[in-house]
Each structure stands twice: as C-alpha cells, then as structure tokens.
Amino acid sequence: MTKTPTKAATAKAATHKPETRGEAAAPASSRATRAAERRAAIVEAAMEEFIARGFAATRLDDIAKRAGVAKGTIYLHFKDKESMFEELVRTVIVPVVARLNALPPLTGSVRDLIEAFANNFLKEVIGTRRGDLVRLIVAEGPRFPSVADFYYREVVSRGMAGMRALIELAIARGEIRERDLARYPQILIAPAMIAVIWQSLFARHAPLDAQDMLRVHLDLIFGERRTT
Amino acid sequence: MTKTPTKAATAKAATHKPETRGEAAAPASSRATRAAERRAAIVEAAMEEFIARGFAATRLDDIAKRAGVAKGTIYLHFKDKESMFEELVRTVIVPVVARLNALPPLTGSVRDLIEAFANNFLKEVIGTRRGDLVRLIVAEGPRFPSVADFYYREVVSRGMAGMRALIELAIARGEIRERDLARYPQILIAPAMIAVIWQSLFARHAPLDAQDMLRVHLDLIFGERRTT
Amino acid sequence: MTKTPTKAATAKAATHKPETRGEAAAPASSRATRAAERRAAIVEAAMEEFIARGFAATRLDDIAKRAGVAKGTIYLHFKDKESMFEELVRTVIVPVVARLNALPPLTGSVRDLIEAFANNFLKEVIGTRRGDLVRLIVAEGPRFPSVADFYYREVVSRGMAGMRALIELAIARGEIRERDLARYPQILIAPAMIAVIWQSLFARHAPLDAQDMLRVHLDLIFGERRTT
Amino acid sequence: MTKTPTKAATAKAATHKPETRGEAAAPASSRATRAAERRAAIVEAAMEEFIARGFAATRLDDIAKRAGVAKGTIYLHFKDKESMFEELVRTVIVPVVARLNALPPLTGSVRDLIEAFANNFLKEVIGTRRGDLVRLIVAEGPRFPSVADFYYREVVSRGMAGMRALIELAIARGEIRERDLARYPQILIAPAMIAVIWQSLFARHAPLDAQDMLRVHLDLIFGERRTT
DNA sequence: GATGAATGAGGATTCATTCAT
DNA sequence: CATGAATGAATCCTCATTCAT
Numbered sequence: 022m023t024k025t026p027t028k029a030a031t032a033k034a035a036t037h038k039p040e041t042r043g044e045a046a047a048p049a050s051s052r053a054t055r056a057a058e059r060r061a062a063i064v065e066a067a068m069e070e071f072i073a074r075g076f077a078a079t080r081l082d083d084i085a086k087r088a089g090v091a092k093g094t095i096y097l098h099f100k101d102k103e104s105m106f107e108e109l110v111r112t113v114i115v116p117v118v119a120r121l122n123a124l125p126p127l128t129g130s131v132r133d134l135i136e137a138f139a140n141n142f143l144k145e146v147i148g149t150r151r152g153d154l155v156r157l158i159v160a161e162g163p164r165f166p167s168v169a170d171f172y173y174r175e176v177v178s179r180g181m182a183g184m185r186a187l188i189e190l191a192i193a194r195g196e197i198r199e200r201d202l203a204r205y206p207q208i209l210i211a212p213a214m215i216a217v218i219w220q221s222l223f224a225r226h227a228p229l230d231a232q233d234m235l236r237v238h239l240d241l242i243f244g245e246r247r248t249t
Numbered sequence: 250m251t252k253t254p255t256k257a258a259t260a261k262a263a264t265h266k267p268e269t270r271g272e273a274a275a276p277a278s279s280r281a282t283r284a285a286e287r288r289a290a291i292v293e294a295a296m297e298e299f300i301a302r303g304f305a306a307t308r309l310d311d312i313a314k315r316a317g318v319a320k321g322t323i324y325l326h327f328k329d330k331e332s333m334f335e336e337l338v339r340t341v342i343v344p345v346v347a348r349l350n351a352l353p354p355l356t357g358s359v360r361d362l363i364e365a366f367a368n369n370f371l372k373e374v375i376g377t378r379r380g381d382l383v384r385l386i387v388a389e390g391p392r393f394p395s396v397a398d399f400y401y402r403e404v405v406s407r408g409m410a411g412m413r414a415l416i417e418l419a420i421a422r423g424e425i426r427e428r429d430l431a432r433y434p435q436i437l438i439a440p441a442m443i444a445v446i447w448q449s450l451f452a453r454h455a456p457l458d459a460q461d462m463l464r465v466h467l468d469l470i471f472g473e474r475r476t477t
Numbered sequence: 478m479t480k481t482p483t484k485a486a487t488a489k490a491a492t493h494k495p496e497t498r499g500e501a502a503a504p505a506s507s508r509a510t511r512a513a514e515r516r517a518a519i520v521e522a523a524m525e526e527f528i529a530r531g532f533a534a535t536r537l538d539d540i541a542k543r544a545g546v547a548k549g550t551i552y553l554h555f556k557d558k559e560s561m562f563e564e565l566v567r568t569v570i571v572p573v574v575a576r577l578n579a580l581p582p583l584t585g586s587v588r589d590l591i592e593a594f595a596n597n598f599l600k601e602v603i604g605t606r607r608g609d610l611v612r613l614i615v616a617e618g619p620r621f622p623s624v625a626d627f628y629y630r631e632v633v634s635r636g637m638a639g640m641r642a643l644i645e646l647a648i649a650r651g652e653i654r655e656r657d658l659a660r661y662p663q664i665l666i667a668p669a670m671i672a673v674i675w676q677s678l679f680a681r682h683a684p685l686d687a688q689d690m691l692r693v694h695l696d697l698i699f700g701e702r703r704t705t
Numbered sequence: 706m707t708k709t710p711t712k713a714a715t716a717k718a719a720t721h722k723p724e725t726r727g728e729a730a731a732p733a734s735s736r737a738t739r740a741a742e743r744r745a746a747i748v749e750a751a752m753e754e755f756i757a758r759g760f761a762a763t764r765l766d767d768i769a770k771r772a773g774v775a776k777g778t779i780y781l782h783f784k785d786k787e788s789m790f791e792e793l794v795r796t797v798i799v800p801v802v803a804r805l806n807a808l809p810p811l812t813g814s815v816r817d818l819i820e821a822f823a824n825n826f827l828k829e830v831i832g833t834r835r836g837d838l839v840r841l842i843v844a845e846g847p848r849f850p851s852v853a854d855f856y857y858r859e860v861v862s863r864g865m866a867g868m869r870a871l872i873e874l875a876i877a878r879g880e881i882r883e884r885d886l887a888r889y890p891q892i893l894i895a896p897a898m899i900a901v902i903w904q905s906l907f908a909r910h911a912p913l914d915a916q917d918m919l920r921v922h923l924d925l926i927f928g929e930r931r932t933t
Numbered sequence: 934g935a936t937g938a939a940t941g942a943g944g945a946t947t948c949a950t951t952c953a954t
Numbered sequence: 955c956a957t958g959a960a961t962g963a964a965t966c967c968t969c970a971t972t973c974a975t
Contacts, residue, residue, distance in 0.1 A: 160388030616844030
C-alpha cells in the first residue's frame with residue numbers, strides 16, 4: 022500500500038532519475054529513450070493481444086499488463102484504443118515497406134530474384150507474428166477503413182507494382198510466357214497469401230509445406246527448372 | 250424478412266392444421282412455420298451484423314432489431330451469442346457443402362468443368378454475402394476453433410479432395426503438364442480466394458476483374474486456350 | 478412441435494376426459510375437479526421451489542415444469558408471482574390452523590397433553606416440508622408483511638393463546654411452579670422452533686435429537702418425571 | 706458514510722505521507738485509507754440492502770447508490786454478488802466471534818455471568834442490525850451452504866461449547882439442577898433466538914419485552930432469584 | 934380453459950477512459 | 955511522467971407476464 026513514495030520529495034531535486042549512474046557514465050536511457058522503450062513495449066504487447074483476440078475483444082488492461090505498464094500510461098502514447106490500433110498497424114508495417122523499397126540488386130534471372138523474395142517471405146512472414154498481422158488486417162479491415170487504406174496504399178499497391186514490373190521484365194526476357202500475367206500480379210502472390218492464412222487457421226488439421234508449394238507455383242509460372 | 254404475413258388471413262379459415270397448402274398459396278404459417286421463419290430471420294440478420302462488425306463488436310440488440318424480433322426471442326433459438334455464431338456458420342455453410350457434393354456431370358474437358366465451377370464461384374461467392382462469410386471465418390477462426398474445424402472439415406478438405414481428383418484426371422488426360430500441382434490444389438484455388446478477400450477489402454481502391462483474372466490463371470495452368 | 482393435437486377435435490365430444498372410466502362409474506373429475514387438481518399441483522410445486530430457492534430466486538418456469546402444467550396456466554389460478562406466494566402460504570397454513578383449533582380432549586395432565594402436542598409437532602413439522610415453510614416465512618416475512626401478518630394472526634397468536642391457557646391451567650393445578658411463564662408462552666415453544674431451524678441449517682454439521690431435547694425442556698418446566 | 710472528507714484540506718500541508726495525524730484530527734485519508742473506507746461503506750450498504758430485501762432481490766445498483774460509489778467500484782472489492790454476500794457475512798461476524806472469545810472474568814455466580822451475557826445480547830443483538838443479520842443467515846443459509854458452514858463453525862459451535870461449559874460448571878456448583886441441560890445448550894439460548902426473530906417479524910403486532918422474558922427463562926433454569 | 938412462443942424491462946458484469954496522487 | 959482507483963455507459967442474458975392459437 023501507499024505507493025508513490027517519491028514525487029513530492031523529488032519534485033525539484035529530481036534531475037536524476039533511477040537508472041542514473043554517476044554523472045556522465047551512462048547518460049543514455051534519457052527520459053526520451055525510456056519513453057520510446059515504453060512505447061515499443063506497448064506496441065509489442067498490443068500486437069500480441071490484437072492478434073490473439075481481435076480488436077473488440079482485446080482489453081487494454083491485458084495490453085498494459087503484458088507491456089508492464091499501467092493502464093493510464095497507454096493514454097500518454099495513444100489517444101484511444103481505436104487510434105492505438107491504427108497507429109500500431111502503421112508502426113509495424115513501416116519496416117516492411119522499407120524493405121520492399123530496398124529492392125535487391127537484381128543480377129541473375131528474374132526467377133532467382135522472385136525465389137529469393139519468396140524464401141524471405143517464407144522465413145519472415147508465413148507462420149510468424151507478421152503473418153498473423155496480415156490475417157488481422159483481413160479480419161478488421163472492414164471496420165477500420167483507414168487501416169485497410171493504409172495497408173493498400175503502403176503495402177499492397179507497392180508490392181503489386183513491384184511484382185508487375187518484375188513480371189514484365191520476365192516476359193520481356195522470355196522467362197515467362199503467359200503475357201496476361203502482368204495484368205494480375207495477384208496470381209503470383211496468391212499462393213503465398215493462402216499459405217499465410219492456412220498457417221493460422223488450418224495448420225493443425227493439415228500442415229502445409231509452404232516452401233514446396235511456392236516452388237511448384239513458380240515452376241508453373243516459369244516452367245520447370247532443369248535441375249542443375 | 251416476411252414477418253407475420255398471415256394471421257388475420259388464417260384466423261377463421263384455418264380450422265385445418267399446419268402444412269395446410271390448400272386454396273391459394275398464401276396461408277401456411279402454422280406455429281412451427283412461423284418459428285422457422287423467425288429463426289431464419291435471425292440467422293439472416295446475424296449474418297449481416299457479424300460480417301459488418303465481427304463477433305465481439307456485434308450487439309445482440311442490433312441483430313434482434315434487424316430480424317424484427319425481441320431480444321429474448323433470440324434465446325429461444327440459440328443458447329448464447331457464442332453458440333449462435335457457431336450454429337450460424339454451420340447453417341449457412343451446409344447448403345454450400347450440399348452443392349459441392351452434387352458434382353456436375355463431367356462430360357467435356359476438365360478445364361471446361363473447372364471453368365464452369367469458377368464461373369459459378371464468381372457469381373455465387375466472390376463479392377457476395379457468401380464471400381464475406383469466408384472472410385468472417387478467416388477473421389474469427391482463431392477465436393472459434395470449432396468454427397475453423399467445421400469449415401475445414403466440411404468445406405476445405407472436401408473442396409481440396411475434389412480439386413485434387415480433377416487435377417489428377419487432367420494430368421492423366423494431358424490437359425495439365427505440371428504434375429506436382431496435384432499435391433497443392435491450393436494453388437488452383439488461391440486466386441479465387443484472393444478475389445474474395447480483395448473484394449471486401451480493396452474493391453473500392455482498385456476494382457478487380459475477378460473473372461478475367463481467373464481466366465488468366467486457368468490459362469496459366471491449362472495452357473492458353475486456342476480461341477475458337 | 479405442434480402440440481395441441483386435441484382441442485379442436487375434442488371440443489364438443491370431449492365430455493370424457495382422461496381419468497374418465499366408463500360412463501357413470503367415476504363421474505368425478507369434472508372440469509372443476511381437474512382445475513382443483515391442477516391448482517393443488519401448482520401449490521405443491523411452488524412450495525418446493527420457494528422453499529428451495531426463496532421467493533425472488535424461484536422461477537415460474539420451474540414451478541410450471543414441476544407441476545406439469547404450462548407457464549400460462551399458473552396465471553389462470555394466481556394473479557402474479559407475488560400473490561401466488563401469499564396465497565400459497567395461506568393455503569398451506571390453513572390445515573395447520575384447523576388442527577390447532579381442534580384441541581385434543583384434554584383428559585390427563587397438562588404435561589401429557591403438551592407432550593402429545595410436542596410429539597405431533599416432532600413428526601409433522603420438525604425436519605419436514607412444513608418445517609421448512611416456517612423457515613421460509615422467517616426468511617421472506619420482512620418483504621411480505623401480509624404473509625407475516627397472516628402467519629401471526631392465524632398461527633402465532635392463536636398458538637400462543639392456546640399455550641398460555643394450558644400454562645395457566647398447569648399453574649393452577651400445580652404442575653408448573655414458575656408463575657411468570659404464563660406471560661411468555663414463547664419460552665415453552667422456543668426449543669421447538671430452534672429445532673425447526675436447526676434441522677434446515679445445521680443438521681448436516683451436528684444432528685440434533687429434537688425429541689430428546691424437547692423432553693429435557695419439558696422436564697425443566699414441569700419438573701423431572703418420575704420414571705414410571 | 707464519510708466520503709472524501711479531506712482532499713482539499715490536505716492538498717498543501719500533506720508533504721508528509723499517510724498516517725499523518727498531526728494538526729487537528731482531520732487529514733489521514735491516504736489512498737489506502739480511502740479504499741478501506743470505501744470498502745467499509747460498501748459492506749455497510751450491502752448489509753442494509755441484503756437485510757431489507759434478501760440476497761436475490763437486492764440490486765447491486767442500490768448498494769452502490771447507498772454506499773455512494775459507482776457500480777463498478779464494487780467489483781474492485783468483490784468478485785461478484787455472491788462472494789460479496791459471503792465475504793460480507795464473514796466481515797460482519799468476525800468481530801462478534803472476537804468478543805465471544807474474550808470471555809469475561811467469571812468471578813461471581815454462573816447465573817450472574819449468564820445474565821450479564823444476556824443483557825449484552827439484548828443490547829447488541831436483539832432488535833438491532835446485528836439481529837437482522839442472524840435472520841438473514843437463517844433465510845439465506847440453505848442457498849449459501851458456505852455461509853451456513855461458516856456461521857456454524859465460527860459462531861454456533863463456539864457459542865454452544867461455551868454455554869455447555871458454563872452449564873456444567875453451574876451444575877457442579879449446584880446452581881442448576883437439571884443435569885441433562887448440559888446436553889442441550891440450545892435450550893438455554895432458544896428464547897434469545899426467538900426474541901431476535903420475533904423483533905424482526907412480529908414486533909409491530911405484539912411488542913415483546915425481551916429482557917423480561919429472558920429473566921423469566923433464567924428463573925426457570927436457575928430457580929427464582931430471591932429478590933434482594 | 935391450456936398452452937408456450939414472444940416480449941422487453943431489469944439487473945449483473947465488463948471495460949474504455951479519466952484524473953487525483 | 956506514471957499510476958491504478960474510480961467511473962458509468964454499454965451489453966449480455968433472464969424471467970415475469972401476455973396473448974394468439
């Protein structure tokens with residue numbers, strides 16, 4: 022009982038805060054840094070909870086507990102539950118976008134590039150927390166147009182544009198025969214998306230070898246690879 | 250829809266009981282019939298609401314209002330909100346299953362059959378309430394394992410088995426070259442699923458010509474069709 | 478579904494009802510009789526439920542089920558739940574009152590008479606449904622002044638008056654020495670009441686030999702009996 | 706009672722924390738203290754309501770209103786209505802138990818001691834809120850076995866044991882002749898219990914001079930007192 | 934008279950949000 | 955800045971009562 026034993030006493034003299042060690046030693050962990058850490062912890066915790074329960078069924082209490090902060094603290098970082106959700110998606114999506122933009126060099130064949138991309142997707146998205154986020158967006162999209170908008174604008178449309186460019190290049194180079202494919206990059210991506218959804222819904226009924234499936238799909242598009 | 254449409258009309262003439270189908274086409278509406286109608290109205294209304302808001306955010310009150318019944322009436326048909334959701338999915342899915350089982354004749358080529366199937370899917374699922382239901386299942390699946398189970402068992406596994414059989418037949422007949430495709434019927438279905446999701450999330454940003462996309466996809470799998 | 482298979486068909490021809498055996502044989506069971514039976518069944522069922530759960534927690538649904546009638550039927554006999562409770566107590570109490578009035582002959586000693594009375598109370602009240610009713614009245618009395626009033630008027634005051642008369646007689650005859658006892662017949666009755674309450678609350682923790690206790694109490698009041 | 710009585714007063718002067726008892730008698734009111742006060746207010750209010758209406762008919766809303774807190778606050782102190790009731794009885798009973806344990810010295814005669822006890826009971830229980838609690842336990846006991854258990858264990862069995870010891874002592878000293886009384890301390894207590902119940906049910910029909918009744922009862926057991 | 938489906942007011946409980954400390 | 959006690963609107967569910975059959 023009787024928490025808050027400080028406050029009054031530290032009010033003025035409290036230039037130093039907990040972690041403070043000596044004078045200059047570890048000036049790090051400034052107030053701003055600690056705030057950022059807290060925010061990160063909240064985002065992380067919120068992700069977990071929203072993915073596990075969906076937006077409406079998630080309790081701020083649980084997020085706070087998981088993040089190790091008090092409920093009120095959340096409101097220092099986010100206006101309310103709704104905008105927390107929206108900002109959350111943004112925050113988590115941004116790095117993904119960054120990576121998309123950082124197109125790899127593109128030296129060998131288009132297929133090699135796409136295969137590399139697929140492998141990366143396999144490791145980083147399918148069956149991971151990030152994959153669950155995709156499912157979450159599918160789930161909550163209709164109730165959060167701004168989220169769907171953002172996701173479309175930042176991820177989908179860019180990804181599609183990139184894919185389309187690659188497909189066109191592959192067609193030009195003769196790697197892909199089906200010329201109409203360029204109009205529907207979705208076809209190229211579809212199995213990957215299905216894999217994402219499959220893993221969160223049906224994995225336990227029927228495990229899916231996503232890597233092999235994606236390989237087959239690429240074979241279908243690029244023609245079977247002559248095994249080296 | 251169709252609330253108490255009779256009553257006044259049957260008041261006197263209805264000396265005969267239930268199934269009465271005499272005279273015109275009007276009466277019918279025995280107590281049992283009315284109950285069934287009510288249940289149907291509730292199911293219908295619940296569908297709309299759950300699709301629009303998700304499970305947790307849907308208010309029983311709104312379902313009742315939309316169905317034109319009192320709140321309490323819902324509890325005459327369903328134990329609680331949760332089992333209503335579960336039964337609802339079952340109820341709506343069953344007819345779909347029935348249709349899946351009613352395999353079409355299969356006379357011409359496999360491609361023709363699949364194309365017919367795709368066209369049907371296009372009309373009946375993509376962009377319709379039924380399509381939204383699929384998205385709903387994707388959204389709520391993790392929180393309703395029984396729903397995901399049911400859906401997997403009744404729809405996914407059966408659909409996959411059927412597709413696999415068709416693919417194998419097509420391979421045997423030489424319609425499809427990629428032999429590994431039989432291991433992943435998901436690849437065949439993926440674009441259709443993507444179309445379903447696309448329509449509810451991104452249609453307004455970028456309309457998708459699902460029919461054309463599916464055609465391209467089939468061309469990819471079966472080889473381009475020599476336009477008659 | 479569709480119960481009520483009779484009604485219309487029996488409407489006129491139904492002079493005979495279930496129990497009806499032969500023509501004149503048992504003309505009884507007229508409509509009025511059946512109604513009375515139903516009412517009795519409801520009263521009986523209500524007693525059980527009210528005793529087990531108290532007034533507020535008892536569901537009319539359960540009473541109806543236990544009585545084997547439809548919920549609506551209850552309203553043909555009672556205005557509402559509240560007055561059902563009140564009438565119920567009256568109905569059940571009346572026979573008790575009748576018996577109280579039917580004072581036994583009074584031949585031998587007053588002690589013999591009271592002992593006989595105690596034994597009767599032991600058999601008919603303590604540890605029985607009737608005893609539970611007493612507890613029920615204690616429980617609901619404050620919320621049902623009319624019930625408490627009725628009980629006081631019909632049972633308590635009469636019982637007290639009767640006891641007082643007996644005590645005075647016993648004092649006059651020299652059976653009881655403590656003259657002031659006539660002012661507090663409650664003292665004479667108290668252990669019996671305690672036994673009633675004890676049986677429904679603590680019997681399972683510590684069984685009480687009510688008969689022996691009452692004997693000891695009478696010994697206390699009348700002096701120990703010279704064992705014959 | 707006593708809602709936030711401080712606050713304004715302590716605002717500035719309260720550089721020192723909690724238990725502050727300086728200056729006048731006012732401040733104190735730390736957060737923990739305030740919580741305790743609130744809990745006490747809820748317990749107090751709940752007592753009143755439960756006694757007045759019984760468990761099932763009592764509305765949490767009314768308790769909150771009477772306690773001067775919001776509905777939700779109750780749930781910060783109690784898990785639900787049921788455990789509130791159970792804890793409530795415990796909370797209120799405990800001090801009583803404490804007093805029972807604090808046996809008085811026992812100098813003079815046993816009768817004097819019991820008389821003192823009776824007078825205390827008269828003042829503290831009969832016709833008071835505490836007496837009503839006894840009636841409440843009788844009323845709700847069957848539906849709250851844990852409450853009946855607790856009450857039996859903490860109050861009844863202890864009280865009975867104490868009474869039995871006194872009775873045996875009185876018998877040994879020759880103050881009481883009826884040796885069997887030791888087997889049924891209930892007889893000694895019965896009139897007091899009856900008085901408790903009488904006051905809440907019939908007081909307004911026929912007021913009872915409980916003190917006088919208890920005196921007569923003790924005369925019956927110990928023999929008439931030779932008025933000094 | 935009987936029935937039981939339908940009603941909707943009422944009440945327990947939850948949880949996002951606020952704010953004094 | 956951080957905290958978490960307090961709030962009360964919102965929501966699920968129950969159940970006494972009605973009434974068409």
